[in-house]
Amino acid sequence: MSPGKSPADVLFDEIVKRAVTSVLKPLGFRKSAMNFHRRHEKVIQVVNLQLSQSSSHDEKIFYVNVGVAFDEICQLANLEILEKPNEYECDFRGTRDRLECLIDNLPKQWSVQADLDVELVERQLKAAMEQLAFEFASLDGVAAYRTHRWFDRFRPKQENAQVLYILGDMDGAFHEVNHLCELFADRKTINQPKWWIDQLGLSKLSHILGTRSP
Structure with missing residues (x-):
């Protein structure tokens, strides 16, 4: 031993x-x-x-x-x-x-x-x-x-949004971001799409956010 x-x-x-x-x-x-x-x-x-x-x-x-x-x-x-x-x-x-x-x-x-x-x-x-x-x-x-x-074992996930974004699926990435916001609905700041877009480097989604904001 x-x-x-x-x-x-x-x-x-x-x-x-x-x-x-x-x-x-x-x-x-x-x-x-x-x-x-x-x-x-x-x-x-x-x-x-x-x-x-x-x-x-x-x-x-x-x-x-x-x-x-x-x-x-x-x-x-x-x-x-x-x-x-x-x-x-x-x-x-x-x-x-x-x-x-x-x-x-x-x-x-x-x-x-x-x-x-x-x-x-x-x-x-x-x-x-x-x-x-x-x-x-x-x-x-x-x-x-x-x-x-x-990929689908648990949704939404931040890496899934990034993967979809990298692959050019902007709608899919934006959809994932919105579901992340819903998942953290009770958390100030991170329940906003802009926070996730900035945090995950999804800059091209800012345009989609602008067209879909109320």
Whole structure:
């Protein structure tokens, strides 16, 4: 056993190696701490393993976070294109979510316990990584994301407005912005289309806003 590591720590490291690294590394992902990154054409894809604060000496509880950062959204929003973003930095560069929100029938959290057989957890996590790799394969830019099933998993979303805008669907982008305003109807300022247009870099929508204002 490694110095300073509990049996649960060792098991967690082994499961990451066998169920996550073994799937992602051959596809070009590079591991840094608990993050895996890959550039895929105009996209940076991120997988993050987040240990829960509820973890203990005998049990490691963790979550799997997924992020996708699009070069085209970074350019639109005048943000630096990061080759190794944290998954939360994909919030304004693309999209992010927990793995169980992207792939069906997965637990909300994963658990490794030193005194229990972890073979089932390993198999489930590896299968989930293989499914995620399949979903990632077609995500090489905003056009691909527009037709991906993840695009409609929850509406409205700010990145959807940006994707539609980049692809030239001004009416669709404006429609998304209006629904964002409705979603935050009780929030001063961000319930106004102009705030979203300015925030997301959707300058060409200002003309539509002017023609449709009361």
